[in-house]
Amino acid sequence: MNQAARPEPQRLAKRLANQLPCSRSDAESYIAGGWVRVDGQVVEEPMARVHDAQVVTLDAKAKLESLDAVTLIWHKPSGQALPDGEIVPDEWAGQLMTQATRFKGDRSGVRTLKAHLHKLLSVAPMEPRDSGLMVFTQNVGVARKVSDTSSQIEHEWQVRIRGEAGLQDDAERRDAIIQSLQKTVFFDGWALPKAKASWQSELRLRMAIKGAVPGQVVHLCKRAGVQITGMERMRLGRIGLAGLPVGEWRYLLGYERF
Numbered sequence: 001m002n003q004a005a006r007p008e009p010q011r012l013a014k015r016l017a018n019q020l021p022c023s024r025s026d027a028e029s030y031i032a033g034g035w036v037r038v039d040g041q042v043v044e045e046p047m048a049r050v051h052d053a054q055v056v057t058l059d060a061k062a063k064l065e066s067l068d069a070v071t072l073i074w075h076k077p078s079g080q081a082l083p084d085g086e087i088v089p090d091e092w093a094g095q096l097m098t099q100a101t102r103f104k105g106d107r108s109g110v111r112t113l114k115a116h117l118h119k120l121l122s123v124a125p126m127e128p129r130d131s132g133l134m135v136f137t138q139n140v141g142v143a144r145k146v147s148d149t150s151s152q153i154e155h156e157w158q159v160r161i162r163g164e165a166g167l168q169d170d171a172e173r174r175d176a177i178i179q180s181l182q183k184t185v186f187f188d189g190w191a192l193p194k195a196k197a198s199w200q201s202e203l204r205l206r207m208a209i210k211g212a213v214p215g216q217v218v219h220l221c222k223r224a225g226v227q228i229t230g231m232e233r234m235r236l237g238r239i240g241l242a243g244l245p246v247g248e249w250r251y252l253l254g255y256e257r258f
Contacts (some may be wrong), residue, residue, distance in 0.1 A: 009049035012038065015056055026064055032115045035062035044114045069138035070116045071252035072097060075244045078131040078230065086121055088136060093117040097136075101248050108251035123147050124155070124236060125214075132157070132233030133241050137252075146236060146258055148211070153258055155212040156235035159205040162227040168202045180224035181207065185216065195220055208235075 016036060017027040028046040030036055036043060037057045038050055050056060074097070076082075083092050099112050110116075121143040123135040137143050146153050167173060181197035195217075196208045205226075207217055221228050234241055237258035244250060 007052055009051045011046065012036065012043060012048045012050050012056065013046035015050050016058065019056060020058065029064050029067075030058060030062055032067060032113070033062070033065060034111060034113050035059040067113070067115050070110070071135065071137040071139055071142050072116070072120070072249050073239065073244065073252055074134045074136065074249040075241055075246050076126060076131050076134045077246050078129055078232075081128040082122060082125050082134075088120040088122050090114075090118055093120055093136065096247075097249050103244055103248045103250040105243065106250040108253055110251045126231075126233065130231045130233065131246065132231070133236055133239070133244075134233075135236060135239075142258070151211050153237040154208050154210045154235070155233060156206070156208045156240075157217055158200065158232045158234055159207055159217065159221065159228055160230040161203050161205065161221065162229050163203050164226075174199060177205075177224045177226055181205070181220050183223075185219065185223075187213065192216060203229075 012031055013024055013027040016022070016030065017024045020027070022030075031046045031048075032044055034042055034044050035058055037059070038048070039054050083089055094114070094117050097117055102112060116138070118138075120136040120138060121140070123137055123143050123146045126132070126134065135142075135146060145151060164173075178197050178199070181195055184194055185192045192213060193210045197220075198206050200206045205221075207220070209216060217231065218228060239252070239256060239258055
């Protein structure tokens with residue numbers, strides 16, 4: 001005799017909606033909000049399939065809440081390549097933005113959810129060798145404000161350069177480098193925002209540029225006759241690294257503004 005066919009698994013959202021009961025959209029919100037467990041494990045994908053024998057439970061503290069667009073701050077390590085394109089693949093973000101790499105000092109109170117890593121926009125990307133502050137956001141307004149080359153958002157960099165014989169004691173040469181870095185750059189007939197530059201140490205420069213365009217710092221250093229050995233972005237607008245360890249990330253706080 002043929003055994004009875006095993007029932008087909010059904011979508012988790014449908015199962016939960018029938019079980020509570022509630023609307024399908026509310027079920028999807030509970031699931032995406034990280035409030036639902038299948039056999040004791042949190043499942044955040046409403047489209048996930050479950051069998052009749054599996055136990056589906058809703059957290060006693062569950063509440064319906066909208067998933068607001070989030071912005072993430074990350075301290076990019078040197079050598080870490082960024083994905084091509086403006087939208088970051090969920091898989092790439094999921095590998096780096098984990099609970100283990102979340103900044104222990106994150107004061108946002110936001111629960112880490114997979115939905116927060118969906119369709120993140122990469123804002124003001126950097127070259128693989130560069131390190132420092134990176135921004136990923138689901139908020140199109142934030143992305144436009146930070147990325148727009150005509151914006152007044154200031155990028156602050158620490159630039160390490162290769163040493164030159166006698167540079168430390170050559171005040172005239174050091175002054176000439178700063179003056180060159182602060183001269184206007186023209187691109188396609190347009191004057192780019194001027195850089196503010198100063199020495200931080202013998203082989204370390206601080207540079208700050210409003211509305212910086214990709215490659216501008218490298219071009220300025222090359223024009224000044226200095227060779228870059230490393231670059232770290234310390235700040236974008238009013239948001240800085242502020243003790244965020246290399247490789248770790250945090251949520252942008254509700255009151256923080258670029």
